[in-house]
Amino acid sequence: MVKPFMPQLVYYEPNAITYKLGEELLDKFNDLGVEIRKTTSHNQVRNIPGEGHLQQYRNAKSTLVIGVRKTLKFDSSKPSAEYALPLATGCMGHCHYCYLQTTMGSKPYIRTYVNVEEILDQAHQYMVERSPEETRFEASCTSDIVGIDHLTHTLKRTIEYFGQSDLGKLRFVTKFSHVDHLLTANHNGKTRFRFSINADYVIKNFEPGTSPLSDRIDAAKKVVDAGYPLGFIVAPIYLHEGWKEGYRNLFINLDEQLPKTQRGDITFEMIQHRFTKPAKRVIEKNYPKSKLKMEEEDRRYKWGRYGIGKYIYQKDEEAELKDTLESYVDQFFPEAKIEYFT
Ligand code: SF4
Numbered sequence: 001m002v003k004p005f006m007p008q009l010v011y012y013e014p015n016a017i018t019y020k021l022g023e024e025l026l027d028k029f030n031d032l033g034v035e036i037r038k039t040t041s042h043n044q045v046r047n048i049p050g051e052g053h054l055q056q057y058r059n060a061k062s063t064l065v066i067g068v069r070k071t072l073k074f075d076s077s078k079p080s081a082e083y084a085l086p087l088a089t090g091c092m093g094h095c096h097y098c099y100l101q102t103t104m105g106s107k108p109y110i111r112t113y114v115n116v117e118e119i120l121d122q123a124h125q126y127m128v129e130r131s132p133e134e135t136r137f138e139a140s141c142t143s144d145i146v147g148i149d150h151l152t153h154t155l156k157r158t159i160e161y162f163g164q165s166d167l168g169k170l171r172f173v174t175k176f177s178h179v180d181h182l183l184t185a186n187h188n189g190k191t192r193f194r195f196s197i198n199a200d201y202v203i204k205n206f207e208p209g210t211s212p213l214s215d216r217i218d219a220a221k222k223v224v225d226a227g228y229p230l231g232f233i234v235a236p237i238y239l240h241e242g243w244k245e246g247y248r249n250l251f252i253n254l255d256e257q258l259p260k261t262q263r264g265d266i267t268f269e270m271i272q273h274r275f276t277k278p279a280k281r282v283i284e285k286n287y288p289k290s291k292l293k294m295e296e297e298d299r300r301y302k303w304g305r306y307g308i309g310k311y312i313y314q315k316d317e318e319a320e321l322k323d324t325l326e327s328y329v330d331q332f333f334p335e336a337k338i339e340y341f342t
Helices: 014-018 020-032 052-060 116-130 145-152 154-163 200-206 213-225 243-257 277-286 315-332
Strands: 009-012 035-038 063-067 081-084 110-113 135-138 168-174 191-197 230-237 267-272 300-302 310-312 337-341
Touching: 009 014, 009 020, 014 020, 020 035, 020 063, 020 145, 052 277, 081 116, 110 145, 116 135, 116 154, 116 168, 145 154, 145 168, 154 168, 154 191, 168 230, 191 213, 191 267, 200 243, 213 230, 213 243, 230 243, 230 315, 243 315, 267 315, 315 337
Parallel strands: 009 035, 009 063, 063 110, 081 135, 135 168, 168 191, 191 230, 230 267, 267 337
Antiparallel strands: 300 310
């Protein structure tokens, strides 16, 4: 059992206190006796204590910044949604292959936004623009939002907001099991609650600081009981010795644990392991002892946006991964929908 996240140090930006949530969070961390510092700088990294890169990186991941989201232009979030919903950035987890290491490289601390109502108003604008089409929002593009929400309840507010919306859908994914406060949210079936899952070997070796698989599955059971549409993202699908058995065991485990009666609406998304050259450099710097295999010559190069290509598995390996994983879904969850394999 991984304990729910509690920051060691909290920074707050001056404007944050003018929002109700900012005030509530300050009171909360004061009561909890967490060290609180004021900051005027948007970029906190130079203030994070610690000697040397690794210590500072670790400390940053237990530092929470209470801030205000100024840019209210949302990024796109293909293939799973039209827009990324910015509620927070950063994560306390230590997954070696975490995408945030490159996207948020210079800001590894966690930053939560207190101007939630302004963010939701902006989401409303996007929905109006696309009307009468539905608009999907992905809330986990820049953080593992569930992992911090027991402190802020920002996600809970957002779930309830979309619960009242006609044309908006919300989705997010998590590797954390601290979902209890979300079970009572009035979601009205508009939120797809997804868990990131993987073979034992992958979770044990590459996902320190996140909830173990058994806890994620327990949380998924609670979520489905609370009536949420449920999904799983199997990612990154990683070739390792005994991978076929490892992933098969994962599906056996899921099949044994999840109620048989509520499976019609489960979705699966599948993402094979990939890396870019810049990501490899960052991973080697942040997790120098990692066993993660990233040999360019073993992989196939795929051109990407902004000229930064990624290294994915060779064609035959990719086909075998896809066929194998899809056959497990067909075998154990024939009613479920595979949204994509990429
Ligand atoms: Fe990154 Fe997700 Fe792991 Fe957090 S839980 S470190 S966001 S991969």
